[in-house]
Amino acid sequence: MKTRSLVAGLALALLTSTAAHAGDVRIMWYSDGVEGEVMKDLVGRFMKENPGISVILDNVAYSVIKEQLPVQLEAGNGPDIARVTAIKELSKHWLDLRPLVKDAKYWDDNFGSQADWMRPDGSNQISGFMTQITLTGGYANKTLFDQAGVPIPGPKATWEDWAAASKKVQESQQVPFAMAIDRSGHRITAPLLSYGANYVGSDGKPAPLDKGAKDYLTKFVGWADDGTVSKDVWVSAAGSTYRAAADDFINGQLAFYYSGSWQVANLATKIGNNFDWVAVGSPCGPAACTGMPGGAALVAVKYTKNQEDVATVMDWFAQEKIVKEFSERTLFLPGHKAVVDKGGLDFKSDNEQAKAALNVFVESTKTTSEAALKLPGWRWSDTVYAAIVTRIGQTLAGELKIDDAFTRIDADIAQKVKDAGK
Amino acid sequence: MPLAPFDLPLKGGDRLGALSRLHMPSHFGGGETTKFDGNGGEDTTMTTPSLSAILMAPINAIMRIIDAPLRRLQKATGIGGMAAFFLAPNMLIFGIFVLLPLVINFVYSMTGGTAFFLSERDFIGGAQYSRLFECQNYLDPMSCQEDAFWTAVGNTFWFVVLQVSLMILTALITALILNRELAARSFWRAVFFFPVLLSPVVVGLIWKWILQRQGLLNFGLYQFGMDPYTWLTDRSWTFAATIGVSLWAHMGFYALIILAGLQAIPKDLYEAAEMDGTKPARVFWRITLPLLAPNLLVVVVLALIKSVQVFDEIYVLTGGGPGTSTLFLTQYIYETGFASALRNPGLAAAASILMGGVLVVLTLIQLGIGKRGENKGKR
């Protein structure tokens, strides 16, 4: 048995001889659609232009980024670069690229507005850049609306207008659902902000749910009870698990679907030519007509052994033409100011509706409220999202009354703040 | 596929000859009386001795090499010491990779804070435990501070009670049926064992696709003129589904263990009963069940331990929903310790220690009952 393990060990050593030498940069990447292939292609081009640096793209499931990566980072391990969504929460692990990149001003100009989303409070470091900005917004099944003879509400329409219109469409066309929102605290924050909710207390810590939040949530639960809003997707999991209502929309069983810009590619592929669909921006509330921004960022990790090479890679991918190409091929919204301002993105899709939808989203980014823009940079956002989603999910399942839910949400958040201590 | 026996460096072929006339229990080579012949040579029943000898030769050689130092070890420690040597690798691995984390977990449960690693956490004694137990009414999860924990406890309790009893029942029936004079027995065995081969994620996925609103089950009902129903958004039906899916995935495993136990019951007992004209029901209760009892105990212990820890397939199937109606303990621990943004690893560690404690108590009780039954049954 000893000889056997020796031989096996040798074989393994040979197999894994790609273990770290200098000049190696590992990127931990997850994909929602075709980003993996696009990145592979771009990485290949980078390596042709920079023969001394070997970039290895490790494709992983999203759950690895969400659950394993934080543990790895705490242990001082992890990749050199990662595509991450919880950028604020893990901000203490990101490398400060400011002294390492070629032109810090370029970074400040083009990525400055989201820089706070990925650095610790009060710091000035450059941690990375957004691979895409996502924006929440609604989709309507135009064919259903046309068949029902109901006009699609205009850009200033409120949530109540949409509820009423979708309900009419539902009754006329006999589809199972009028409206649906993804099971996500981030998603439902958009209407909450439109109703004037403010999560952030005066001390920077979470404040208890205010009138704006309670108003919308009460309405939301009411709509779920009377069948306007689909319960299915919120009730289908426990805790803060994410669930999307996309399938119902794709099947033409939903009149109005509130999700976000990342769905465009998915919808285009799966709906095909079955019916007409349009992106409609975010419905209005008494306070604003805003969506919630979000997205994933490509960040450099502090524990890398290869800081200069990492900076070279980041600089290359942050170039305007590369960002533009990435966005056009993946059908994602770019997070690069110059690219957005210049406009004229030529999204690589055959689907006219997809292109139109993406342009609607690009336009909507201009009406995002201040509060919405600040939230991703606030360290307690994820906590608040998780608490809301968990408790409202239980309310919709009939386990909690709405007032108890509010108390519980405040308690959950307060407990988490307390646990974090300092 | 028995391994070819090798030359035994024994003197005195006579003793081996005497050994060879020992009656071996029937499950060794199906009635053959020997594998060793007096010359310490090859198994006479092998048809291609040269091929297997060639395959085994290098391993043979390695074993001979290992034998020399081990003989010396044996001289030093005696036969009893060799027991420790044989046990060592297993216990070492258990120790490092299971027991040590368990101990760390225990220490973890007495700490607070948000850091992952033990050295950065603060010691707070039993505060996590007292937080778990802070309840006005233990039967009403909503009156507790950690309502999710008590909901999970309640759900797990009902799941275990229902699933284990149904599992034993269906596994027993299946084993009894498979024990009959069926044609193509291997095929039927494979049919019932097949789901055990699937990974839990696949199991959860398949059933989710069948039970979801746009799933196969509803489609079937629709064809038969019945109304489709949203099974997975109904709390009771979803709970029933978790039990059903869990049964589907594991029943074959336990059925096979019981089947083996059934096949070990000597056939002459049944023949004698048949000659006496005993009714099949009486045969079952008086012959089959008592002789099967030890085997059944093993099955019950295993089934209970596994069902308290249920997680993977349910997580994929329902995610704990609707609401929290299928939230079980392991998922609670996983989410509180790891996955949720509201994570609290110390609390999760405390919950896991409690779960482990309950399991230990349950198992000891069962083993105790089993031992008593054994003593009673001894004639």
Place this chain on the structure above:
Amino acid sequence: MGKVARFILRRKGGKGWHWTDVFTWVWLVGGLIIMFGPAVWLVFSSLKTPAALAEFPPSILPYVTSQATVEGYDKPLMLYDAKMPDGSTRVLAEVRRIGLVAQMVDPKAPGEIFKVNINDRAPVRTMSFATENYTEPFVHFDFLRYLWNSVFVTVVATVITLVVNSMAAFALSKYEFKGRSLAMLVILATLMVPLSVIMVPLYSIISTLGLFNSLWGVILPTVATPTGVFILRQYMLTIPDELIDAARMDKASEWQIYWRIVLPLTAPALAVLAIFSVVWRWNDFLWPLIVLSRRELYTLQVGLSIYSGELNVQWHFILAMTVVTMIPVVLVFIFLQRFITTGIAGTGLK
């Protein structure tokens, strides 16, 4: 045919149906449908396109809308059964759909354009197997490398499991020593600790031992299985002690006794444990996921999970690759399954 009928209808009482026969029949057929049915459906679903997967009502067999090339149009057009104003139904090809009205032409005589309301047409469906679900992942990722890693982990882990567990079972069955019951209780206790509960401490240990990102880190913690020790121990208990005493009298060392007497006699139980070990290691997901973050080390199950993104899960690939990863396990099972009953037979005693 008569033989087959007799084969199927063999009954307990020779003639006449005993209620146990009916029950047996029902149970077996029901079992076949319930156990195999979903797997068959899995295979068919893996051959569907993503759009077909999302549709309701779902079809068991993979269907897509038929297409035909029509003169004068570059791309193939979809075919529909369209209801004409006079009530008859014709097969027409759709040129484009504008709002509620579809413009359609007769594929054979493409001159005239018919305007048909979208509610008056139904797609013509044919069976189509989306085999690209199986081929594309091979292109996207390093399937062969993952396959090699999975095979390596499974084979090595199984071999080590068999050796280590049989050694422990031998010690626990054939030796009397003070700590025996304690050792058995400890082993039983390890059954009660699910992985998800000890994940973080285990991660620290792996990291400290330097086994992070190594296939050995995947293999070593999994080789000491309590179930394995119990199965083997039960079987070894039935080996007559006289055999071992006689060998001892002949100055065989304990190692020789283990290797040359006990192990060959335990072969059926070893086969059983081998099957279980192969199934467990092949399907292991959470543990390799924790230990491996370098893609050249991924096992198949971990590699598959890359299709689960944050916001979209690419089911068609996951289903297809699930079927592929199922195949080796099924093959191993078919090959070794005759040993299962002979193997577990010994463990049922005592």
